[in-house]
Amino acid sequence: MAVVGIDLGTTNSLISYINKNGIPEVIPNSIGFRTTPSIISFTPEGEIFVGREAVDNETYYPETTFRSVKRFMGTNHRFNVYNKIYSPEELSAEILKKLKQDAETFLGESIEGAVITVPAYFNNDQRQSTKIAGELAGLKVMRIINEPTAASLSYGLDKSINQTVLVYDLGGGTFDVTILKISDGMDFHVLSTSGDTNLGGDDFDIAIIEMIADKCNINSSDLNTEQYVRIRDAAEKAKKDLTFKDSTRINLHYFHFVDDRPQDIRCIITREEFNEKIAPFVDKTKKCVSSAIFDAGLKFADINEVLFVGGSTRVPFITEEIKKLTGKNPNKTINPDEAVSVGACIQADVLTGKSDKMVFLLDVTPLSLGVEIQGGLMNKMISRNTSIPAKYTEVFTTAYDNQEEVDVKVFQGERPRTEDNILLGEFKLDNLKKQPRGVTKIEVTFELDSDGILSVKAQDETTGNQKDIVLTGQSSLSSDQIKKLLEDSEKFKEEDEEFIYHKNLEYTINDLIMQVEELIRVQKDNDELKDILKSLQEVSDFKNKEFINGLIESVKEDILEISDLIYKKAKSLV
Numbered sequence: 001m002a003v004v005g006i007d008l009g010t011t012n013s014l015i016s017y018i019n020k021n022g023i024p025e026v027i028p029n030s031i032g033f034r035t036t037p038s039i040i041s042f043t044p045e046g047e048i049f050v051g052r053e054a055v056d057n058e059t060y061y062p063e064t065t066f067r068s069v070k071r072f073m074g075t076n077h078r079f080n081v082y083n084k085i086y087s088p089e090e091l092s093a094e095i096l097k098k099l100k101q102d103a104e105t106f107l108g109e110s111i112e113g114a115v116i117t118v119p120a121y122f123n124n125d126q127r128q129s130t131k132i133a134g135e136l137a138g139l140k141v142m143r144i145i146n147e148p149t150a151a152s153l154s155y156g157l158d159k160s161i162n163q164t165v166l167v168y169d170l171g172g173g174t175f176d177v178t179i180l181k182i183s184d185g186m187d188f189h190v191l192s193t194s195g196d197t198n199l200g201g202d203d204f205d206i207a208i209i210e211m212i213a214d215k216c217n218i219n220s221s222d223l224n225t226e227q228y229v230r231i232r233d234a235a236e237k238a239k240k241d242l243t244f245k246d247s248t249r250i251n252l253h254y255f256h257f258v259d260d261r262p263q264d265i266r267c268i269i270t271r272e273e274f275n276e277k278i279a280p281f282v283d284k285t286k287k288c289v290s291s292a293i294f295d296a297g298l299k300f301a302d303i304n305e306v307l308f309v310g311g312s313t314r315v316p317f318i319t320e321e322i323k324k325l326t327g328k329n330p331n332k333t334i335n336p337d338e339a340v341s342v343g344a345c346i347q348a349d350v351l352t353g354k355s356d357k358m359v360f361l362l363d364v365t366p367l368s369l370g371v372e373i374q375g376g377l378m379n380k381m382i383s384r385n386t387s388i389p390a391k392y393t394e395v396f397t398t399a400y401d402n403q404e405e406v407d408v409k410v411f412q413g414e415r416p417r418t419e420d421n422i423l424l425g426e427f428k429l430d431n432l433k434k435q436p437r438g439v440t441k442i443e444v445t446f447e448l449d450s451d452g453i454l455s456v457k458a459q460d461e462t463t464g465n466q467k468d469i470v471l472t473g474q475s476s477l478s479s480d481q482i483k484k485l486l487e488d489s490e491k492f493k494e495e496d497e498e499f500i501y502h503k504n505l506e507y508t509i510n511d512l513i514m515q516v517e518e519l520i521r522v523q524k525d526n527d528e529l530k531d532i533l534k535s536l537q538e539v540s541d542f543k544n545k546e547f548i549n550g551l552i553e554s555v556k557e558d559i560l561e562i563s564d565l566i567y568k569k570a571k572s573l574v
Contacts, residue, residue, distance in 0.1 A: 001112035003142070003352050004103055005150070005344025008092060008116055008130065010070040010200060011172025011311065013038050014341035015099040017107065018349045024154065024342040029102040035337060036102075038172075040094050041065040042081045050098035062225040066091055068202055071173045073133075074126030089133045096137035113140040115348040117340050118452075120146040120169075120176040121195035121366050123412065124424060127452045142351050144451035147171075148178035149190055149363050150343030151309040155334050156182040163304040164191075166292070168322060168330065169340075170285065171310040173200040177289045179296040179303075190364045192295035192385045194288040199281060201239070201312035207277040208235035208269065212250055215267040227255065242271045243314050275317040282321050289325060295385055306330045309339050363388050369454060371444055372409040372418045374399045375506075381446040384414065388452055393445040395461070397438045405430035406442060408458045410469070416499060429458045429467045437514075509548075512536055512555050 004027070007014045012035040019025045026034045031052060041054035042064040049057050058065040064081050072088040079086045100111050116139075118130050127144050134141040148167035156165070162183050169176040176195035182188055209231055213220040223231065234250050241248035247270045254262040293300060306328040312318070313336050323329055365388055370380040373396065381392045398406065406429050413421025432440055441461040448454050459466035516533045520526065532555055 001110050002103075002107050003113045003345070003348040004111055004115075005341050005346065005348050006096065006099060006114050006116045006134075007147070007150075007341035007344060008070065008095065008118075008133070009038055009171055009340075010068050010174060010202065011038060012036060012337065013095055013099060014338060015103050016338070016341040016345035017103070018345055024345050026338050026341060027103045027106050029098070030105065036095070036099060038069065038095050039065065039067050040069070040091050044082060048094055050094055058229055059226070062229055068173050069095075071198060071202075073129040074123060089129050089136060092130070092133035093136035096134055096139060100137055100139060111139065113142040113348065113352070115143045115145060115150075115344040115351065116141060117145055117147045117150045117344050119171075119174040119195060119197055120148050120178055120193040120363075121174070121197050122146075122452070123197075123367070124452065124454050126197070131451060131453070141451075142348055144453070145344065145347055146176070146178065146190075146193070146363050146452075147174075147340045148176045148193070148309060149180065149188065150341075150347065151307065151334070151339040152178070152180055152182065152188055153343035153346045154339045155307055155331075155343075156188065164298065164302055165305045165307055166289070166303045166326065166328075167307045167309055168285070168289065168313065169195075169309040170312040170318065171200050172312065173198070173202050175199040175285055175288065177285070177292045179292050179298065190387065191298070192292045193364055193366050194292040194295070195366075196284060196288060199284060200310075203281050204239055204274075204278050204312065204315070205232060205235045207281075208238050208274065211269055211273065211277060212265070212267060215269075216265040218256075218265065230255065238269055239274075239315075242269070242274050243316065246271050271316070278315070278317065282318055285318075286321060286325050289322070300326050300328075303328060307334070308332050309334075309336050311337050363450075363452070365390065365448055365452060367412050368414055369424075369446060369448070370411055370421075371396075371446075371456075372407075372411060376418050378411055378413065378416055378418045378421055381444070382448055386448075388448050389450045390448045391445065393443060396442045396444055398432070398435070398440045398442075399437065401437050402434040403437070403440065404432050404434060406432070406458070408444065408456065408467070408469075410454070410456050424454070425456075425469050427456075427458075427467050427469045429460065429465065431463070431465055432460055433462050435462075508552055509536055512552065516555075 002017050005016045014026055014035055016024055016026045028034055029036045029051060033052065036051040037055055039051065039054040039058070041049045041057040041061055043057070043061060054065060066079055069088050069091045073092065075088065077088060079091060104110055114134060116130055116134050118127055122130070131141050131144055148169045151169060152165060152167055164179065164181050167178045167180070169178070174195070174197050176193065178193045179191045180188055181191060209220060212218070212231060212235065230252055234252055238248045238250060247268055250265065250267045250269065252265045255265045256263055303326060306322060306326050308330045319330055364385045365382060366384060368380045368384045369382045370378045373379045379394070381394065382390050407426060408429060409418065409426040410424045411418050411421040412424050415421050429442065443459045443461055445457045446454065453470070455468060455470045457466060457468035513533065513536050516529055516536065520529050520533065535551065536555065
């Protein structure tokens with residue numbers, strides 16, 4: 001039985017294996033092509049076509065032919081096919097079934113397991129959805145790994161190099177940038193990652209469609225399905241032409257009717273016009289590149305190689321802009337379409353122990369994960385760009401006396417207040433022993449596995465009672481949400497720091513109040529303690545930092561002094 005690596009792409013998908021000579025090899029599909037279009041088409045008779053056959057069927061069944069399904073992974077989006085509802089996972093499973101079937105036919109043996117790649121910026125739900133799709137396709141999913149990391153494996157393996165590499169991965173529907181160190185061709189350590197799960201070559205196609213519509217005085221929103229398919233196909237061809245030509249001609253015969261007469265649409269699109277149209281998308285990728293460099297604690301001068309991955313990197317304008325930004329001429333020695341799939345099969349081979357190579361792969365999580373604590377604050381358990389797999393445990397306590405249950409709410413994001421982050425899931429830990437505030441100890445563990453999928457466990461240390469949750473798609477982050485989380489964390493940095501400072505002062509004052517109240521229960525007639533309590537209870541304005549800090553320090557000294565006197569008195573009575 002064989003193991004394979006699969007690049008489940010937005011536009012095209014590939015499957016690879018390690019041949020008998022130990023060389024990674026892309027497996028051709030049933031009609032001899034190395035890439036399979038990620039397109040699924042359904043007929044009224046219940047037939048399902050995938051790949052090139054689905055492309056051919058789109059003309060006849062445009063309403064039940066689906067592209068770019070990957071963009072919907074981890075969401076609640078559903079596809080209606082002749083009154084039968086399909087999830088993104090189910091449609092992706094059809095693509096994977098096709099890859100598996102073709103590979104088994106080519107190899108003459110069954111597929112034992114697979115490593116499937118995802119964009120580095122896929123969130124927990126999107127990763128889980130990808131794993132589910134693999135399982136629905138009858139695959140044993142050995143590992144989910146990030147696409148740029150997989151590409152780096154295909155580039156760096158068997159090279160005795162020590163390099164810091166920037167992987168620029170622009171596919172059909174997603175964009176990732178990853179910074180990693182490669183040591184001796186076997187140690188791959190991801191330092192940072194950034195990206196956009198809704199940006200890619202599909203957006204370039206749409207840009208050209210808009211250009212054609214403008215030049216030919218067509219309202220793109222008025223196009224029927226057949227017309228849209230024709231103009232989209234023309235746009236895709238134009239994009240490819242402009243890779244090596246300064247201009248391209250659009251000719252669509254009998255495109256529509258004017259006064260009951262068939263009319264052609266014709267126009268010329270120049271590379272200069274195309275570059276101008278896609279410039280905002282390229283600028284977005286450049287911002288992600290700069291962010292990844294900053295997060296890694298590096299400068300562009302520290303980068304040895306800029307590695308291009310993904311078919312969309314063939315656009316000359318992208319090469320020009322990234323060279324200007326990084327000062328490096330992008331490395332194009334690996335096939336941008338095949339690098340991810342090849343890297344995945346290398347990882348699959350290593351995981352089975354079949355490989356004679358020792359490869360150490362340390363990837364990272366793109367966003368921080370944490371739990372809500374008192375006051376609606378985010379307590380980060382696993383910070384963004386932490387190497388995975390990762391596991392972290394922290395002990396918390398109850399917020400009030402005789403508390404019998406706690407809510408464990410799991411969030412993703414970078415802001416100190418949970419209301420500014422994204423809720424991933426929640427559960428209750430109940431049947432707690434009734435005890436004073438702060439006595440009950442609750443151990444919370446976050447575990448992020450090698451696939452980037454999160455599980456959370458909470459355990460009462462006193463009773464041993466525990467609850468856990470594996471986050472499997474309760475919510476999802478769009479690329480816009482991800483970008484907003486990161487942008488807001490920087491935009492509101494000073495405001496957030498001020499908020500945390502005030503909250504800490506508030507908590508300190510409340511703790512002191514409880515300490516003083518406890519002392520008063522011991523010395524009911526102590527007027528000094530009553531005065532201290534009153535001064536603490538009257539605090540309402542936490543903006544006067546100098547006054548608050550002075551009060552806290554003074555009260556702490558008084559509490560220490562009075563506690564010492566009480567102790568000495570009690571000791572003398574014994």
